Amino acid sequence: MNRRSDEASTTRRTMISPGPDQPEQGTMCLVVIHGEGLGKRIDVPEQPIVIGRSHDADLHIPHVSVSRQHCQVWREGNACHVRDLGATNRTRINDLPVEHGTLSDGDHLTIGESILKFIGEGSVEARYHEEVYQVATHDALTGLCNRRHFIEIVDKEISRSLRHERPLAMCIVDVDLFKPINDTYGHIAGDGVLRQIGEIMRNHVRGDDIAARIGGEEFAVLLPEAGIEAAGTFAERLRQAVAESSFTLGDQPHKLTVSIGVAILGPGREERSSLMAAADSALYRAKEGGRNQVCTA
Numbered sequence: 599m600n601r602r603s604d605e606a607s608t609t610r611r612t613m614i615s616p617g618p619d620q621p622e623q624g625t626m627c628l629v630v631i632h633g634e635g636l637g638k639r640i641d642v643p644e645q646p647i648v649i650g651r652s653h654d655a656d657l658h659i660p661h662v663s664v665s666r667q668h669c670q671v672w673r674e675g676n677a678c679h680v681r682d683l684g685a686t687n688r689t690r691i692n693d694l695p696v697e698h699g700t701l702s703d704g705d706h707l708t709i710g711e712s713i714l715k716f717i718g719e720g721s722v723e724a725r726y727h728e729e730v731y732q733v734a735t736h737d738a739l740t741g742l743c744n745r746r747h748f749i750e751i752v753d754k755e756i757s758r759s760l761r762h763e764r765p766l767a768m769c770i771v772d773v774d775l776f777k778p779i780n781d782t783y784g785h786i787a788g789d790g791v792l793r794q795i796g797e798i799m800r801n802h803v804r805g806d807d808i809a810a811r812i813g814g815e816e817f818a819v820l821l822p823e824a825g826i827e828a829a830g831t832f833a834e835r836l837r838q839a840v841a842e843s844s845f846t847l848g849d850q851p852h853k854l855t856v857s858i859g860v861a862i863l864g865p866g867r868e869e870r871s872s873l874m875a876a877a878d879s880a881l882y883r884a885k886e887g888g889r890n891q892v893c894t895a
């Protein structure tokens with residue numbers, strides 16, 4: 599028997615994987631592939647949506663080269679239409695300035711110095727961009743929004759609340775005495791605690807509320823349409839839920855608490871920095887007051 603046929607008779611083939619799952623058919627969308635807003639993605643609906651520098655734009659690109667209301671896009675059947683809204687830097691499709699045009703799969707739409715790629719319906723690429731965007735905007739440990747994404751949402755919600763004269767509240771949540779947990783049980787156990795607190799937060803926010811991990815053991819929740827009373831009630835429920843939970847550390851059940859600072863948008867607090875500073879100083883008072891409590895600004 600020659601060597602070649604010997605190998606052939608003993609070689610086994612192992613199927614490691616049948617291949618990727620059948621990708622879901624994505625809807626048509628635009629993804630920022632260059633410049634400010636990198637990774638942002640927006641579906642193209644039938645109702646026109648606005649891309650621009652304004653916080654009110656459906657796709658907000660905060661860069662000086664982008665006009666406040668730069669262009670509109672909408673779908674009609676399988677076609678994606680674009681209309682320039684009189685932008686100083688005219689909207690371009692595949693680098694040609696347009697007043698009105700349609701996009702085909704893979705076309706580039708230039709908005710100021712940002713370039714968006716159009717991905718037609720059913721393209722596998724849409725899913726890839728969704729996953730990249732998810733990674734870029736979420737915290738890997740807890741799955742909540744990351745700080746950068748949270749800040750973008752806060753800016754947008756502040757602008758919406760001021761325009762419509764609607765309430766907006768922010769809670770900053772800090773784990774009490776977390777350092778001793780790390781020191782006693784190690785960082786991996788500490789990470790497990792953060793993950794569990796993230797899960798409790800996810801179970802408590804609803805609708806349009808946004809929960810985020812904004813620092814090591816610091817979390818935040820933005821509550822659109824909530825005044826001080828509603829936000830305080832939410833924060834108290836969250837505080838209780840954490841206090842009533844059991845955390846396993848070193849194979850033993852443990853109790854943990856959080857302190858929460860709450861602030862609402864209002865005079866002197868009409869910017870992200872002042873709103874966050876107010877929630878932060880309320881949190882400081884909660885810590886000073888003995889922890890495991892909610893303080894409002």
Ligand SMILES: Nc1nc2c(ncn2[C@@H]2O[C@H](COP(=O)(O)OP(=O)(O)OP(=O)(O)O)[C@@H](O)[C@H]2O)c(=O)[nH]1
Nearest residue numbers: 773774775776777778780785786788789814815885
């Ligand atoms: N396991 C883990 N620990 C982290 C992470 N980020 C920050 N920390 C730790 O979080 C701890 C924060 O401790 P401090 O800010 O001193 O506060 P504290 O012990 O929680 O006390 P109070 O806030 O006053 O109640 C530090 O030990 C950091 O090392 C993380 O991602 N994972």
